[in-house]
Amino acid sequence: MAPVLQSIVVLLSLVSPSICVSLPTPESTEVSHHPRHAPHFSDDRPIGVFRRLRNAVIEKIWSLPPKSSHPPSSVHLSNAPQHFRTRYGNDVVLRFRIRSADEAKTLADAAAILLLDVWEGTDEWVDIRVAKDMLPSLMGLLPSSLHDSYTPLMHDLAQAVFDTYPTSSSTSEHDQAWVSPVPTHSWKSTSGPPQDLFFHDYQPLSVLYPWLRLIASLFPTHAELISIGKSAEGRDIPALRIGTQKDYIPQGDHDSRQTLVISGGSHAREWISVSTTSYIAYSLVTRYGHRYPHVTKLLDHFDLVFIPALNPDGYEYTWTTDRLWRKNRQSTDIPFCPGIDIDRSFDFGWDGHTGRDNACSDDYAGTGPLGAVEARILSDWARNQTENNNVTFVAYLDLHSYSQEVLYPYSYTCDVQPPNLEDLEEVAIGLAKSFRLTNGHYYGVESACEGSITFKDKATSKRMQGEQGGSALDFFYHDLQTKFAYQIKLRDTGTYGFLLPRSHIVPTGEEAYEAVLGLGRWLLGNHGIEKFDDLNEVWGTEEAGMKDQEQGIVSQDPVDVYDKEDEDIDPPSFELRRRRRR
Numbered sequence: 155m156a157p158v159l160q161s162i163v164v165l166l167s168l169v170s171p172s173i174c175v176s177l178p179t180p181e182s183t184e185v186s187h188h189p190r191h192a193p194h195f196s197d198d199r200p201i202g203v204f205r206r207l208r209n210a211v212i213e214k215i216w217s218l219p220p221k222s223s224h225p226p227s228s229v230h231l232s233n234a235p236q237h238f239r240t241r242y243g244n245d246v247v248l249r250f251r252i253r254s255a256d257e258a259k260t261l262a263d264a265a266a267i268l269l270l271d272v273w274e275g276t277d278e279w280v281d282i283r284v285a286k287d288m289l290p291s292l293m294g295l296l297p298s299s300l301h302d303s304y305t306p307l308m309h310d311l312a313q314a315v316f317d318t319y320p321t322s323s324s325t326s327e328h329d330q331a332w333v334s335p336v337p338t339h340s341w342k343s344t345s346g347p348p349q350d351l352f353f354h355d356y357q358p359l360s361v362l363y364p365w366l367r368l369i370a371s372l373f374p375t376h377a378e379l380i381s382i383g384k385s386a387e388g389r390d391i392p393a394l395r396i397g398t399q400k401d402y403i404p405q406g407d408h409d410s411r412q413t414l415v416i417s418g419g420s421h422a423r424e425w426i427s428v429s430t431t432s433y434i435a436y437s438l439v440t441r442y443g444h445r446y447p448h449v450t451k452l453l454d455h456f457d458l459v460f461i462p463a464l465n466p467d468g469y470e471y472t473w474t475t476d477r478l479w480r481k482n483r484q485s486t487d488i489p490f491c492p493g494i495d496i497d498r499s500f501d502f503g504w505d506g507h508t509g510r511d512n513a514c515s516d517d518y519a520g521t522g523p524l525g526a527v528e529a530r531i532l533s534d535w536a537r538n539q540t541e542n543n544n545v546t547f548v549a550y551l552d553l554h555s556y557s558q559e560v561l562y563p564y565s566y567t568c569d570v571q572p573p574n575l576e577d578l579e580e581v582a583i584g585l586a587k588s589f590r591l592t593n594g595h596y597y598g599v600e601s602a603c604e605g606s607i608t609f610k611d612k613a614t615s616k617r618m619q620g621e622q623g624g625s626a627l628d629f630f631y632h633d634l635q636t637k638f639a640y641q642i643k644l645r646d647t648g649t650y651g652f653l654l655p656r657s658h659i660v661p662t663g664e665e666a667y668e669a670v671l672g673l674g675r676w677l678l679g680n681h682g683i684e685k686f687d688d689l690n691e692v693w694g695t696e697e698a699g700m701k702d703q704e705q706g707i708v709s710q711d712p713v714d715v716y717d718k719e720d721e722d723i724d725p726p727s728f729e730l731r732r733r734r735r736r
């Protein structure tokens with residue numbers, strides 16, 4: 155079918171969903187949204203969703219430019235509705251500066267006792283969400299030295315939450331976009347980042363799922379939409395399988411389909427991981443062809459499976475009810491505390507039996523391995539691929555946020571070194587380099603086990619709380635022998651945390667896309683298929699990077715505002731472990 159004709163068929167299928175091509179139809183497409191897509195509005199307008207998708211198709215068919223080449227301005231007045239103020243107005247996110255082992259220990263203990271939502275942490279700071287009226291209780295558990303060593307990350311949490319939902323103004327910009335026929339070059343020939351309207355905002359499932367179907371139907375030669383199974387609430391967990399060897403049948407025992415898996419959305423509130431997974435897939439699919447030889451080689455040699463929303467129930471819940479929800483949504487033994495942390499539920503190294511678990515906590519591991527439906531689905535699907543479809547997983551990237559880090563196995567313990575540690579570190583450093591060279595944002599590299607709940611006392615080698623088991627990272631690395639498995643924590647480093655503004659969607663996607671391209675070049679070179687004169691070019695070049703800096707976009711890391719002398723503190727007798735909620 156000719157591309158334009160096919161686009162029209164897709165367009166018709168969007169306007170009239172009953173004509174839709176036979177691809178998985180997630181049940182949640184029936185959930186619809188409203189101008190700001192925010193919770194608790196009653197004026198559902200599904201037509202608006204389809205209008206936006208339709209507009210995107212029209213732009214592509216007639217090569218029209220988007221109304222603006224940049225995401226909508228994020229100038230916001232203090233206009234969060236009352237129900238946002240009711241839910242989040244009493245909360246603050248505080249960054250505590252840690253200066254001693256005692257401070258670290260008491261802060262970790264207090265957070266556990268009060269069941270506080272610990273967002274992220276490093277060996278110098280810990281971010282904690284706490285209700286204002288809980289502050290006296292928290293302070294009562296902390297040493298006096300911590301009473302004045304914290305700063306709020308966001309001055310208005312309710313507003314920051316509200317600002318992450320799409321705006322009505324951005325919707326109206328989309329509405330106008332296709333009626334302004336300014337002549338331009340074809341979207342297929344643009345060399346810059348993709349300008350798909352999809353990436354101007356974070357998108358709910360009701361837009362994500364039809365968009366995935368659209369991509370698959372527009373590029374049938376190298377994209378296919380599959381469902382790896384159904385979530386606890388019965389939603390499909392969709393995946394885009396990208397590559398040109400869809401019909402390839404491996405020959406012989408030593409031949410296999412080499413596959414990279416990239417997943418996002420395991421933790422519901424980490425929206426940037428959903429958009430970034432989608433962005434990488436979109437960039438590869440639309441750039442396949444002679445103008446992008448690296449993309450073409452990658453897709454000709456490997457299958458890439460993108461799972462943008464591993465936790466669709468939790469993700470949907472962040473759009474309808476609670477923006478800061480983290481787990482899935484299945485019931486637990488405690489009726490008023492649903493949800494299991496998918497990334498603590500995988501079989502390998504599962505550690506939910508250690509007694510520190512509580513169904514009401516944000517990282518509840520369930521009552522046994524694979525208790526989270528979505529973890530079991532991914533596990534079964536992946537095992538079936540290797541056992542029955544002759545697939546070899548060569549790389550796995552599990553996208554999360556925030557803190558800008560590339561983490562390699564193991565997560566469940568620091569006591570066991572991964573067998574190919576040197577290779578893991580080399581590629582991790584390469585990935586971090588690609589991230590940095592694209593937009594100038596620094597990504598750290600370390601073992602995932604360093605992301606434990608709190609700190610260890612070097613003098614006694616006693617861990618205060620253990621490493622985190624049951625991760626998808628360890629499952630792919632250990633059980634599926636995926637040699638290059640990483641968990642990547644995307645932007646930012648705490649200015650917005652999980653509430654990253656939409657203006658970061660495209661640049662974060664672009665730096666992750668460059669990292670995947672680098673990984674592809676490294677894998678191809680390593681297989682002897684392609685040689686590079688300069689190994690430095692595998693991960694990018696210095697000249698290619700720093701786009702954000704050139705454009706005047708600079709990181710506003712809260713860490714930067716601390717005094718230099720504070721950064722030099724290096725307590726000799728302890729090592730503060732990172733308490734992270736990945």
Ligand SMILES: [Zn+2]
Pocket residue numbers: 420421424554555735736
């Ligand atoms: Zn996470």
